[in-house]
Amino acid sequence: MRRTGTETEQPIRKRRLKTKPVLVVLGILLAGNLLWFTLWITKDGGSVKSAGTGEQVASVGKETITNKEWVAAMEERVGREALRELVNQKVMEAAAKQYDIKVSDSEIDLEIAMLRAGGEGTGELTGEPLRNQVKSQLIFEKVLTKDIIIKDKAVKDYYEKNESLYDVKPSYRTAAIILKDQSEAEKALGELDNGSSFEALARERSIDRVSGSLGGELGYISESSENVDPAIIKAVSGMKAGETAGPIALADGAVALVKVTDTAEGRLFKFKEVKDQIRRELAIEQLPQSVTPEAFWEEFGAEWIYGKE
Structure with missing residues (x-):
């Protein structure tokens, strides 16, 4: 029926x-x-079957x-x-x-x-x-x-x-390194300037275990995203793929470095x-x-x- x-x-x-x-x-x-x-x-070129x-x-x-x-x-x-x-x-x-x-x-x-x-x-x-x-x-x-x-x-x-x-508003695929204070953020910035990988640094330094374990991955975020600090949303708005920003002061007192890895245009x-x-x-x-x-x-x-x- x-x-x-x-x-x-x-x-x-x-x-x-x-x-x-x-x-x-x-x-x-x-x-x-x-x-x-x-x-x-x-x-790194290996596989489960390689050994x-x-x-x-x-x-x-x-x-x-x-x-x-x-x-x-x-x-x-x-x-x-x-x-x-x-x-x-x-x-x-x-x-x-x-x-x-x-x-x-x-x-x-x-x-x-x-x-x-x-x-x-x-x-x-x-x-x-x-x-x-x-x-x-x-x-x-x-x-x-x-x-x-x-x-x-x-x-x-x-x-x-x-x-x-x-x-639908523009969205930005974002990775973040969350650090406890400005001093730690400055150290991380120095390592990035010296050629360190953002993903590797996020795994090593980020105090946010969830995103840190994924190389800082936050997924695509936009102005309507929930559970993302508004300061991060504001910082990435208008950024292009490959660009980084920070240090960014967060609401809980922590500091973030962010990187946009991809963007998606908005449309009605x-x-x-x-x-x-x-x-x-x-x-x-x-x-x-x-x-x-x-x-x-x-x-x-x-x-x-x-x-x-």
């Missing part, structure tokens, strides 16, 4: 925050962190750590979720063929722009890996909502009431560009319960080494 959605008063932003953390943001951030971890362990299972990869005094122990630890920590993401993408590719679902480049562009505009970020994931992840998610949403009818008037009304949400999305997305968001609200891609594994014959979900 086809179901009909009706107009409600809940703002789009609240709906997005209700649905996206489960359906998009956590998946993107997870995939981004997994990708970063993989790149980190291979960035024999009994070959030493590290030592502490006379105690050694073998490649086999290393790989086992990585699989235990990230292997299950990394494989889950790969299986889910393949399942969604099969679903797209089964239900003749298409996802255009413009739809992917819109979704990424809205994620960045909402301050939700995209983790370490960029380029084609990010686009593939978003495409998989859009297929999933289209499968879930293909039989739900949303009236044109409801879609138009939501856009008119929330048009400002689609006025017109109704015709976002009407399908709004319709899909409203349709998701009509679902009786949360659903994950794993619900489709059996239908498309998905199996993995961890047994049944």
